[in-house]
Amino acid sequence: CLEKSDNLSNEQIGRYSRQLILPEIGVKGQLSLSSKSVLIVGAGGLGCPSAVYLAAAGVGRIGIVDYDEVELNNLHRQILHTEKRVGTPKSSSVASSCTQLNSLVECIPYHLQLDSTNALRLIKQYDVVLDATDNVATRYLLNDACILANKPLVSGSALRFEGQLTVYNYEGGPCYRCLYPKPPPPETVTNCSDGGVLGVIPGIIGCMQALEAIKICAGIDPSFSQKLLLFDGLQGSFRSIKIRGRQPTCPVCGDNPSITELIDYEQFCGARANDKVN
């Protein structure tokens, strides 16, 4: 999508000097980063830290999707918004903050709810997708869209003092449905509004999502394909789990997929695709 340049500008060399001297990045990795695009779905507790570190690192284009407006009770964890921006769209708030840090990066806010009618068209324009959402229906939607468009999906989640992270659909690895073929009963799902979350927990997981996405964009294998990171902030424990590979029987990424276009995910999950009260 983005044109790949053969050279770094003097401004890029100055700005990125501290990461250019890393042998694993170098000029080649930096040129690769600046030719890549990342779509972040969710401009909340996970989306804020991941967006700002992707912008800092010099990813070429960052898209930020969120239908919501900034509220005061977001500010304990959604660190790119400000008190002045309460009531304004979260997507443009994140884009503004990222642009103030690095105007070389193109930041595109999408003030919309991702759904089956718009997801594929949007995702096809990006190289890597970050799941920074807060509900089950959107997670299945994003997964299926990433399989249909063949994009890697860096998935993070957080609740209370805990966080989870994995990379789906990376070079033959499993997808969300391989791991979770059936959606959880709606009464077992707790969101951050009901269960609470310590703000820095999605901070840590969002940074980990940015790290995995940066590695993919720079041509370095991510660490959490077919692996799940479990973080418990109260105990200070990180656990890395080997998970199943791609399932040949998976309805979306398997050998004979039954899902070949996006479906109705609110119906599939029996739950709304937002955590707003009905």
Place this chain on the structure above:
Amino acid sequence: CLEKSDNLSNEQIGRYSRQLILPEIGVKGQLSLSSKSVLIVGAGGLGCPSAVYLAAAGVGRIGIVDYDEVELNNLHRQILHTEKRVGTPKSSSVASSCTQLNSLVECIPYHLQLDSTNALRLIKQYDVVLDATDNVATRYLLNDACILANKPLVSGSALRFEGQLTVYNYEGGPCYRCLYPKPPPPETVTNCSDGGVLGVIPGIIGCMQALEAIKICAGIDPSFSQKLLLFDGLQGSFRSIKIRGRQPTCPVCGDNPSITELIDYEQFCGARANDKVN
């Protein structure tokens, strides 16, 4: 130092609602947070994420120490600064960004180099200290000052794709000198200017420092007292190491300390307390 209120204001209840419902925090923990003060030494790659998450969580007062001005090559990792603030003091840049997020928190910038003449006076005014510095001399200085003033020290460091984290001087735990009685030969010390660093690595470690400080301020034991976290971002590995306890022979925190006031740390380390070229 700060007066402890008996009640949360309506604004506080609204703003912090998602962390108030955590049983481990609750109203008691939030009141404790807002009565505590944290001094962050270093407004760089570690100081930026730790400052913003401490501000978001509602720590009562945050001090930010840095003698340096914002440069363009900082912006790949120091995410609270902006292009417009290049050339302005880092400490006030961080304080501004934190205040825009949460004006209930008092943010005090100190545009100065921490040294043996000013460290103790400053540290005595705070409850918890974060080591977010970038050189050996300041790390020994901060350690000794925290022992003399009896403050817990949450220490983070990052280089290339790696990060380290531990908490010193927490309820009888070891100090920096217990672990490293002798400073490293100057020629073995690599700073971020020479060795490089991927920006999101100090992002992750800085968030972990904020988490440990928030737990201490809320009355929850930190996880990394007498434990060292080793993070390798290239391999995606986290390792938690049990380290030695307080050493009775330690020259500063031991049973018969020989260091009872701050010394000349540049001389002790044979290295300058900044990474500027002489």
Place this chain on the structure above:
Amino acid sequence: MSCPVTIELSGGAELLFDNKKKLEVVLPENSNPWTIKTMLPWVRDNLLKERPELFMQGETVRPGILVLVNDADWELMGELDYSLQPNDRIVFISTLHGG
């Protein structure tokens, strides 16, 4: 044969177990070797403190709970048919969806 195992809970699954994140238990004398399939109802009947329907559905765990055997996805170990070995560590993780 009786069989000592460690059961760990995370991601909120611990809320069904009196907020305990770790339980050391001994599965009692049994005519057949213990499998995860036979262990699940025992856990439900002996350890679970509330709302069993949030833990099991039919003969297996409810959708959205991932089971680990010694830090590996149980799917790699035979799922319900896995034969428990003494001192195995079985983890029940509730998937998180917040952000």
Place this chain on the structure above:
Amino acid sequence: MSCPVTIELSGGAELLFDNKKKLEVVLPENSNPWTIKTMLPWVRDNLLKERPELFMQGETVRPGILVLVNDADWELMGELDYSLQPNDRIVFISTLHGG
């Protein structure tokens, strides 16, 4: 007795070892049991690729390198006097100071 051990390097210590983060080695037949004290010069002479003065100082590691024995600080294990057991994992960590 010969003794197989895993040697791991991090924090930049790997730069002295040809950028290898993990080495599986067998300490050769020795009249006395291997200790860390006897292992250090063997590592220096057989595995180190450059600048030995950045690894050892006198008979021990140079200041700023932390040694782990199976994920514990070597100070808890007897430091130089610790007797190596087969398949021990010894980690040399260079302390980081950047931020």
